[in-house]
Amino acid sequence: MNFATVQYFVFFIVVFLIYWRLSRRMQNIFLLAASYFFYACWDWRFLSLIIVSTLNDYLCGMFIADTDSPRRRKTLLVISLVVNLGILGYFKYFNFFAGSFIGLADALGMHVSWTTARIILPVGISFYTFQSISYTVDIYRRQLLPTRSAIDFAAFVAFFPQLVAGPIVRAKEFVFQLKQKRHFSAENLQIGVTRFxxxxxxxxxxxxSLAVYLVDPVFANPGDHTTGMLWLAMVAWTVQIYADFSGYSSMAIGSARMLGFEIPENFDFPYLSRNISEYWRRWHMTMSRFFRDYVYIGLGGNRRGTARSLLNIAVTTFVSGLWHGAGWTFVIWGWLHGLYIAVFHSMRKWRSRHGRYDENPRLPKIIAAWVLTQFAVCLALVLFRAPDFSTAWVYTKGLFYSAGQGTLEIPFLIWIAFASIIVDHIAGWIMEHRPQMKVRVPAFSRAVVYAAMIVFLYHAVPESVNPYIYFQF
Amino acid sequence: MENEEKKQKGDKTSRSPRFARQLFRAPVLLYMMIILLAAEFSVVAIAPLLVPDCRYLRLYLNARAEECTRKHLDGTDRYNIRCDLIGWRNRPNCTYRKWEVDEHGARTTHAYTTISTKPNRVMFMGSSMINGGPFVYTNETISALIEDSTIEAINFGTMRYSLDQVYLHYKNELNAYHPNILVVEIPGSPDKGLRNQYVLFRNRYAGDMPYLKPRFTLESDELVLVPVPPKEYHDSIFCSPELLRWLEQTDGYYNDFRAFKRFGHLPIANTLWYFYQKARNLYRLIMGDYRDMPLLEVLMARLVDLADKQGVAVTFIMMPDRTITAAAGWRKFLPDHYKRQLDMLESKGFDIIDGREVLRRSGIPFWKLYASDNQHYSPAGNLLLAEALKERLDKNSRKSPVLVEKN
Structure with a gap:
């Protein structure tokens, strides 16, 4: 069930109406049932994976908290990780590693006979697995007490607004909300509806719109299009992936809010970033902090010298790339970002050491840094979108010289789409840098804007809804 | 007891202001609802009084319809050309992928003149179902599949033709080809399109065929022709109040456009209208809607009479789409209108081949018998119908020797 469909609207209205008539305990049971139903609408068979993952972490979490023996605690943590990563590894990466192994063996002149299995990727597996892992690890690190209610824990893992594409919520941010009595509030409803x-x-x-009219046709045949079209489609793709994923996150946050829950933000106007480090603090924030806290810091972070720090960055970005998709293009995309980060930090260190680090740069420098950062992000995203390296190479080459003559007729709607994301980011910039300019917009004016948005959407939305890009992760 | 009642009353009275207060705590939502309702009211009740119909027509038609209308009027449409008599016809000498039409406007495997070179000439008429459309090659059409040493087939099937157009086409032109037998397709819902003049009023999403057609009305059992609207109306299709006034009088589907003017623009009104239409269609599916059957029967009878005068036998072939042949889900439980309409027509003495029965009897999975659109027939489906048709023609020739026997 896609958030942008009539089925979801109907489902949510029914859930909303029943949910607010129930007691706290019944609310949690009902949420769990609704979440399982929501997931079963994709494929009921994969519900078993969520249940296995939930039971595993519920029990491991409880046993870890109940014992003081470090060895036992570690063993239990390892069991939890093996089960979670085993499920994820089998369903998401088996064919990738098997295929890569065969490819490598072929390249070395060895003949390996191994058939890849027909494995369906369960929707949202990367998201709920990470949530479960964070729960057990936090208990192991004594940062969290386990929840004794299996229903509450299961409702946390399967909470439908963020089940299939995040934000990746940590247990310590969410489970306590399940334990509290929730009251219907019109303010929450208003915030939820407007966020949605x-x-x-x-x-x-x-x-x-960007996908249908611009990105898909150009990326399908990059060699046929002019350099200008390739640049435009690259920028459009950068905007599309942000709008797609931040739109989904916003709908998830809005849905949760209407049910009385607060879940963390996932995006903070990433295209305002002036360096790559800032970009990763603003882009897919819940995933970035997961990799930072559980992988990068887990490996030692930057506390063990420059070489080790670089290695940790390489490992973290490798895992991050692989998390996004079981393909080498994703891995290289992750490493490319790792390279950006390493270069950025090394340069900053060097400049600080030589007294050249400018804490308050002037406008031309700010603009140059912004342009460079955005160009680096856009360029890396070509790898993220291209189905293979050869397409990515043709595309990247075409950005500098393309023999193709193809151009597309760009409908006016596309410019509105671009403009709306620019306005979105300008509003973000004002909120961040000029809080005194933040005029309190009267409720009536906001209502006019939202009503106009509804009417506009009713007419302008393409007839078919594309699946969310991040569902595949 | 009294105290309890008072308590309950007290609860109720204290609840309503609380609810009202809650609502006022969400002023954006409240204003948004008020604004949307006000907008809906203005669009439903006031706008149609102020906005010219032509503006609505432009909104009703999508960009594709607009583009295709221009092509149709310019004469640059790939498949069809405009015709003042029948509305449109196949573009002669048109070959595009699987689509092949000869210089006469027919889809045929061989060259021919008005005189047949074989003992029997079978002429096929109807819509793209009989023509095969872009879904099959010419040698996979029903007409090609019945050909042998004694039978020559000519296929004049034309996209989206209804029986009124078939009748006019045969009466005015195609009898000149002197067939022995006329095979006429009637769709699974046989009266489909008979009350229609502007294709898009019947099917808003058929944007690639934004054409005008003639139709007949029935007055005291007599057919009265309503011709294609004059060319000057047609030329200015997007800003022609005369055309809309004409269609208001003649097109049985004009009400759908009228409803669009009020209910087609904003979400609440449109959702309500959508559910109303669904309920209405369901009611018709359950109760049966046979309003246009008399018109259909008279048209079929006139066609048979006309052909009979020229010594031509007419066989009808009913070609339902996959939803009728293989009704799935809740549709299985609906009354079988297809059968009922077939029985009604057969009881009037028409010679009809039941396409659904032919397909069902074969035992072949339905997905193999239909093309990807689940409406047109695949080569396998066409073959089954061709065999059934041949069998029927043989049988008929034994009764009355229209078909010349093989040597």
Whole structure:
């Protein structure tokens, strides 16, 4: 069930109406049932994976907390990780590693006979597995007490607004909310509806229009298009992936809010970033902090010298790339970002050491840094979108010289889509840098804007809804 | 007891202001609802009084319809050309992928003149179902599949033709080809399109065929022709109040456009209209809607009479789409209107081949018998119908020797 469909609207309205008539305990049971139903609408068979993952971490978490023996605690943590990563590894990476192994063996002149299995990737597996892992690891690190209610824990893992594409919520941010009595509030409803609407606008209008009219046709045959078209489509793709994923996150946050829950933000106007490190603090924030806290810091972070720090960055970005997709293009995309980060930090260190680090740069420098950062991000995203390296190479080459003569007729709607993301980021910049300019917009004016948005969406949204890009992860 | 009642009343009275207060804590939502309702009211009740119909027509038609209308009017459409008599016809000498039409406007495997070179000439008429459309090669059409040493087939099937157009086409032109036998397709819902003049009023999403067609009305059992609207109306299709006034009088589907003017623009009204239409269609599916059957029967009878005068036998072939042949889900439980309409027509003495029965009897999975659109027939489906048709023609020739026997 896709958020941007009539089925989801109907489902959510039914859940909303029943949910607010129940007691706290019944609310949690009902949420769990609704979440399992929501997931079963994709494929009921994979519900078993969520249940296995949930039971595993529920029991491991409880046993870890109940014992003081470090060895036993470690063993239990390892069991939890093996089960979670085993499921993830089999369903998401088996064919990738098997295929890569065969490819490598062939390249070395050895003949290996190994058939890859027909494995369906369960939707959202990367997200709920990470949530489960964070729960056990936090208990192991004594940062969290386990929840004794299996229903509450299962409801946390399977909470439908963020089940299939995040934000990746940590147990310590969410489980306590399940334990509290929740009261219906019109303010929450208002925030939820407006967040959902904004997210729907980004996903169903901006992302889907850019995909249909510009990105898909150009990326399908990059060699046939002019350099100008390739640049435009690259920028459009950068905007599309942001609108798609931040739109989804916004709808998830809005849905959760209407049910009385607060889940963390996932994006903070990433295209305002002036360096790559800042970009990763603003882009897919819940995933970035997961990799930072559980992989990078787990490996020792930057506390063990420059060489080790670089190695840790390489490992973290490798895992991050692989998390996004079981393909080498994703891995290289991750490493490319790792390289960006390493270069950025090394340069900053060098400049600090030589007294050249400018803490308050002037406008031309700021603009140059912004342009360079965005160009680096866009360029790396070509790898993320291209189905293989040869397409990515043709595309990247074409950005500097393309023999193709193909151009597309760009509908006016596309410019509205671009403009709306620019306005979105300008508003973000004002909120961040000029808080005194933040005028309190009257409720009536906001209502006019949202009503106009509904009418506009009703007419402008493409007829078919594309699946969310991040569902595949 | 009294105290309890008072308590309950007290609860109720204290609840309503609490709810109202709650609502006022969400002023954006409240204003948004008020604004949307006000907008809906203006669009449903006021706008149609102020906005010219032509504006609505432009909104009703999508960009594809607009583009295709221009092509149709310019004469640059790939498959069809405009015709003042029948509305449109196949573009002669048109070959595009699987689609092949000869210089006469027919889809045939061989060259021919008005005189047949074989003992029997079978002429096929109907819509793209009989023509095969872009889904099959010419040698996979029903007409090609019945050909042998004694039978020559000519296929004049034309996209989206209804029986009124078939009748006019045969009466005015195609009898000149002197067939022995006329095979006429009637769709699974046989009266489909008979009340229609502007294709897009019947099917808004058929944007690639935004054409105008003639139709007949029935007045005291007599057919009265409503011709294609005059060319000057047609030329200015997007800003022609005359055309809309004409269609208001003649097109049985004009009400759908009228409803669009009020309910087609904003979400609440449109959702309500959508559910109303669904309920209405369901009611018709359950109760049966046979309003246009008399018109269909008279048209079929006139066609048979006309052909009979020229010594031509007419066989009808009913070609349902996959939803009728292989009704799935809840549709299985609906009354079988297809059968009922077939029985009604057979009881009037028409010679009809039941396409559904032919397909069902074969035992071949339905997905193999239909093309990807689940409406047109695949080569396998066409072959089954061709065999059934041949069998029927043989049988008929034994009764009355229209078909010349093989040596």
């Amino acid at each position: 609407l904004t997210g729907y606008f980004k996903k169903a209008f901006v992302a889907d």
